Amino acid sequence: MSAPLSADLAQIGKSVVIKGELSGSEDLYVDGQVEGSIALKNNSLTVGPNGSVKATVEAKVIVVQGKLEGNVQATDRVDLRKSAVVTGDIATQRISIEEGAYLKGKVDIQGKSDKAAGK
Amino acid sequence: MKLFRGSSGGTEAATPQPAPKLTRRSSGLGELSRVWESETPLTVLDLGSTSPANIRFFVERSHKIYSEDLLVASTEPHLVTKDEQGAVVLDSRRFLADNLVYPAAHFDVVLCWNLPDYLDESLVRPVMGRLWSVLKPGGMLLAFFHTKDAGPDSPCYRFHIVGKDVLEMQRIVLKREARRGPTGAIHTAINDGFRLQRVFNNRHIETLFRDFASIKFFLARDNVREVLVVR
Numbered sequence: 001m002s003a004p005l006s007a008d009l010a011q012i013g014k015s016v017v018i019k020g021e022l023s024g025s026e027d028l029y030v031d032g033q034v035e036g037s038i039a040l041k042n043n044s045l046t047v048g049p050n051g052s053v054k055a056t057v058e059a060k061v062i063v064v065q066g067k068l069e070g071n072v073q074a075t076d077r078v079d080l081r082k083s084a085v086v087t088g089d090i091a092t093q094r095i096s097i098e099e100g101a102y103l104k105g106k107v108d109i110q111g112k113s114d115k116a117a118g119k
Numbered sequence: 120m121k122l123f124r125g126s127s128g129g130t131e132a133a134t135p136q137p138a139p140k141l142t143r144r145s146s147g148l149g150e151l152s153r154v155w156e157s158e159t160p161l162t163v164l165d166l167g168s169t170s171p172a173n174i175r176f177f178v179e180r181s182h183k184i185y186s187e188d189l190l191v192a193s194t195e196p197h198l199v200t201k202d203e204q205g206a207v208v209l210d211s212r213r214f215l216a217d218n219l220v221y222p223a224a225h226f227d228v229v230l231c232w233n234l235p236d237y238l239d240e241s242l243v244r245p246v247m248g249r250l251w252s253v254l255k256p257g258g259m260l261l262a263f264f265h266t267k268d269a270g271p272d273s274p275c276y277r278f279h280i281v282g283k284d285v286l287e288m289q290r291i292v293l294k295r296e297a298r299r300g301p302t303g304a305i306h307t308a309i310n311d312g313f314r315l316q317r318v319f320n321n322r323h324i325e326t327l328f329r330d331f332a333s334i335k336f337f338l339a340r341d342n343v344r345e346v347l348v349v350r
């Protein structure tokens with residue numbers, strides 16, 4: 001699947017390697033390697049089929065087609081596509097997992113009251 | 120205990136295709152359903168292949184679900200080592216350093232499915248020991264064992280919970296990189312799936328779970344014994 005293109009979408013190509021803290025207020029598509037942390041409070045993160053992310057992730061929507069290692073927190077939803085390989089705990093309000101996706105970790109569905117209470 | 124690891128059959132298979140699903144009734148699951156319906160949020164560990172159906176089943180009931188595919192984890196090449204006699208084995212300490220890393224007495228239920236039948240011999244007892252420690256006292260573990268009529272080519276299934284006592288079974292088709300297993304073509308994997316490693320009899324099963332407080336057998340018609348143990 002190709003990346004959705006829009007004016008507010010930042011892309012990290014498959015030859016790019018980033019180590020450190022990533023934060024922003026636009027959607028992010030990662031098809032390269034990222035190690036550290038990613039914070040996109042009101043935006044979405046997509047890990048493309050070639051992407052490899054080793055980071056704690058906070059975003060509104062998290063879509064994974066590649067590899068993701070680290071705990072993730074989505075304020076809206078998490079989509080694990082069939083090629084996804086995820087190692088880490090997932091906290092979200094909604095989740096969809098395609099057949100073939102691999103998950104090693106906890107799935108914690110949080111209601112809005114949970115998040116407000118900081119659970 | 121019948122061992123199958125010596126037989127051959129490691130030819131390359133075609134690209135994996137989604138396998139059809141079979142339905143089976145599970146008395147062990149039916150017994151556990153009384154636990155699912157409790158108001159108290161449970162912490163459940165699913166050791167089979169990642170199952171969207173199982174994750175949905177538990178989150179809809181406000182339980183916490185952990186998913187960890189130990190069979191795939193056992194195909195990691197770095198686990199291969201040799202014992203004192205020079206035989207190729209898997210390093211159980213390393214395996215347990217990478218997998219099943221949870222606090223003691225953390226889970227209410229562990230869904231083991233058919234893991235013991237397909238897991239490498241060197242990992243079976245250490246894994247069962249770790250599962251005992253991560254289960255809460257009174258916690259339950261469900262496992263399936265083939266009967267003596269099963270052969271080495273008996274397919275390894277993933278299990279999806281679709282009802283109170285109903286499972287869908289889907290033959291596991293391994294991704295290409297995992298097919299050969301850590302120690303070569305015939306050790307863990309067969310063709311594009313996992314190889315049945317052995318058949319436990321009742322006494323072996325009782326020995327395997329000897330540290331647990333109780334054990335209950337359910338016989339089924341499809342050459343499978345279901346076992347529900349309580350810590």
